[in-house]
Amino acid sequence: MTLNQALATIHSHRQGSVQHSLSLLCGFEPLHLSTFLQAHAMERLEGSNVAVKTGIFGDLTGNLARATEHQEGVAAVVVEWPDLDARLGLRASGGWSRSIRLDIAKTVAARLMQLADLIEGLASGTPVALAGPSLPLPPLGHTPPDQATTFELLLQEHVLTFLRRMSERPGVRVVHPTWLENVSPLSQRLDPRLEILAGFPYSLKHADALAAALVNLLYPRVAKKGLIVDLDDTLWAGIVGEVGVESISWHQEHGTQIHALLQQMLGQLAESGVLLAIASKNEAAIVRQALQRPDLLLPADSFFPVIAGWGPKSAAVKEILQAWNVGAESVVILDDNPMELEEVRSLFPEVTGLRFTPGDPAAVWRLLGELRELFGKQEVHTEDVLRASSLRAGEAFRSAGGNLNNGTAGAEFLASLGGCVEIDYRLASADERYLELINKTNQFNLNGARMTQAEWNAALHADGAVAVTVSYRDKFGPLGRIAVLLGRRAPDHIRVTAWAMSCRAFSRKIEYHLLDSMFGEFDVECLLFDFRATSRNEPLQSFFRDLGVFTPAAEPLRLSRGDFRRRPPLPHEVRVWS
Secondary structure, three states: OOOHHHHHHHHHHOHHHHHHHEEEEOOOOOHHHHHHHHHHHHHHHOEEEEEEEEEEOOOHHHHHHHHHOOOOOEEEEOOOHHOHHHHHHHOOOOOOOHHHHHHHHHHHHHHHHHHHHHHHHOOOOOOEEEEEEOOOOOOOOOOOOOOOOOOHHHHHHHHHHHHHHHOOOOEEEOHHHHHHHHOOOOHHEHHHHHHHHHHHOEEEHHHHHHHHHHHHHOOOOOHHHHHHHHOOOEEEEEOOHHOOOHOOOHHHOOOOOHHHHHHHHHHHHHHHOEEEEEEOOHHHHHHHHHHHOOOOOOOHHEEEEEEEEEOOOOHHHHHHHHHHHHHHHHHEEOOHHHHHHHHHHHHHHOOEEEEOOOOOOHHHHHHHHHHHHHOOOOOOHHHHHHHHHHHHHHHHHHHOOOOOOOOOOOOHHHHHOOOOOEEEEEOOOOOHHHHHHHHHHOOEEEOOOOOOOHHHHHHOOOEEEEEEEEEEEOOOOOOEEEEEEEEEOOOEEEEEEEEEEEEHHHHOHHHHHHHHHHHHHHHHOOEOOOOOOOOHHHHHHHHHHOOOOOOOOOOOOOHHHHHHHHOOOOOOEEEEEO
């Protein structure tokens, strides 16, 4: 993005109906970084207006302290070398002798500890994106520039230790220095003229790259949920139906190591909760044998479902989407055959198709990075790890007599599950799992509205705030934390502003248990719901119809205590935390 494009974006979005607050906390003059930050945030928030607030020049610690006191919106914190010691910048003259360098090293270590404490305090109530020093150090030391000095390495060690500490703190997201290096080379970052004249140290290109990175961390894109993988010449080298199970390969000694890299990446994705499935034109029996090879670099049960046959790839994709119960826009397919990818795209244009090219290791290397970008998530929750096993449990649930799609599971069957619903009324502002539910759930979602971390924090701390979270387990295994409800309390009612439940929990009457608990916990006469029908929340619409309160013209929907008494029998044990 150029500066003119950034200014045009700000102008075109300035009339946005929703305003977000973003604090840029740095010690230098924010100038163009503020402009790029505002423009990228407005683009990401699709039409919302974003107000960027800046602090006092030369007072990073004071800016952090003041932002912590107000706890407003989100914060981008940018630390540069002069914030750690002014002698590391262009605007101070303090000497670079050996004794002074030793003093600088001590000052930098102490200042980083101070900044760490301040940032932790800020992150307790405000989402923080943090960028460490990205400018080159001054030419300190007696060595030629291609020989590192102990002093320079010591400063970098102090900074890396600081960034590692910050990355471990809830609410703090750290810009990856290597990623930034790839998009903005170190030699092109500093603008000495602007730094000396105006106190703004960055070139326009670097300001744009840094702003984009900070916005990515503060307003992350929704990660893809599932990856469908081909087998022959993709997961492994060779056509298993022709060469046999023992002759397919993914080993360095056979020149097929590129497939091992893919398997390692898939194993990492599965471990973080990404759904993996197989769509292969092969005989099902030989595929089962091949997946049992002990040298496969990820467990065979990482894949669910495994669809092997001779029909069109699009038919396999359709079956997988139904088994996962996710939308095509959340799915990526990986195949070595461009014709197969095109055939899938013809019926599922929302699916992201990626080609695996084993003859081009450089392209595969780039592909691995693209997979990280598509599926990367800022936190891995217990529920992410449980996702694949809960899908298998759902299959067992359906086979045993439950129906996850139309809610026809009988009362006797549900009572036989030994289910336990845990309902928690304690506020959990630091737990991003529940915000993720609101922002990623479509089918059982009260109104489809999405929330930023700052809006979530504000809702939790508003007067009369009500926040309820739900976990569930039964004989088929744990589903983890599967529902969240937000609202505001009045003397005789609760007004529900957000409510979302994972599709993995459908047909178990968990939603009835939640409302029953709320009537008892708050002793109110009715619940009001800020409901809005969307193209995808039919399961929630069906639930309201079953309760007899589905009236699309009414806003909000009203459910009285008396009406709710006509609910079906509740089958599970309930544990309440308040």
